Amino acid sequence: AQTVTQSQPEMSVQEAETVTLSCTYDTSESDYYLFWYKQPPSRQMILVIRQEAYKQQNATENRFSVNFQKAAKSFSLKISDSQLGDAAMYFCAYQVWTPLVFGKGTRLSVIA
Amino acid sequence: DGGITQSPKYLFRKEGQNVTLSCEQNLNHDAMYWYRQDPGQGLRLIYYSQIVNDFQKGDIAEGYSVSREKKESFPLTVTSAQKNPTAFYLCASTPEGAGQNIQYFGAGTRLSVL
Numbered sequence: 311a312q313t314v315t316q317s318q319p320e321m322s323v324q325e326a327e328t329v330t331l332s333c334t335y336d337t338s339e340s341d342y343y344l345f346w347y348k349q350p351p352s353r354q355m356i357l358v359i360r361q362e363a364y365k366q367q368n369a370t371e372n373r374f375s376v377n378f379q380k381a382a383k384s385f386s387l388k389i390s391d392s393q394l395g396d397a398a399m400y401f402c403a404y405q406v407w408t409p410l411v412f413g414k415g416t417r418l419s420v421i422a
Numbered sequence: 423d424g425g426i427t428q429s430p431k432y433l434f435r436k437e438g439q440n441v442t443l444s445c446e447q448n449l450n451h452d453a454m455y456w457y458r459q460d461p462g463q464g465l466r467l468i469y470y471s472q473i474v475n476d477f478q479k480g481d482i483a484e485g486y487s488v489s490r491e492k493k494e495s496f497p498l499t500v501t502s503a504q505k506n507p508t509a510f511y512l513c514a515s516t517p518e519g520a521g522q523n524i525q526y527f528g529a530g531t532r533l534s535v536l
Contacts, residue, residue, distance in 0.1 A: 345524075352529070353529070353530050354529050355512065355525075357525075360523075360524060401464060401465065405523050409455055409467050409470050410455075412457075412464040412465040412466075414463060414464040
């Protein structure tokens with residue numbers, strides 16, 4: 311079974327600084343999708359970024375970018391110029407033909 | 423506005439009682455999902471449905487039941503067999519086509535046991 315591991319239960323970052331959240335996954339598939347979702351205190355799940363495994367180029371969405379290392383099965387999220395509104399739970403997720411498999415999440419705090 | 427509506431926002435269950443959580447979407451999405459969220463556990467899949475009148479068990483289906491009589495609706499019943507129902511429940515849906523794998527979520531229902 312596919313598994314997703316987020317090894318950092320909690321992280322903190324100073325406002326305007328950069329932080330990287332880690333995610334590793336286990337799969338025998340060659341084509342799949344990877345996601346980062348954000349869950350702020352409102353608990354609404356929001357898609358941050360999406361990566362297709364067959365694409366070599368790392369996905370970027372404004373201040374959010376990923377470092378996708380397919381051979382290492384690693385999918386880290388970098389948040390640049392951190393803002394107070396970035397404080398949330400961040401979930402890494404994996405998908406092939408089945409529903410999403412989520413990691414346990416990383417709680418990010420942003421310090422003013 | 424299109425979206426996924428979960429109701430109620432808060433729900434309380436007495437011992438031995440069945441309760442039903444509502445999930446409605448007007449996005450014309452084919453697939454719908456139910457997840458349970460516990461502290462430190464991430465999201466775990468309860469049930470999902472890819473088409474009307476069909477659904478599959480997820481990783482933690484015991485003590486839960488679902489129906490999919492309409493494309494727009496995917497209610498979840500928490501039965502008395504679920505001995506630890508206190509959790510946050512999230513409903514999601516997925517469109518067909520290019521964005522197929524992106525799940526859109528409702529705002530959730532918090533279930534507590536009295």
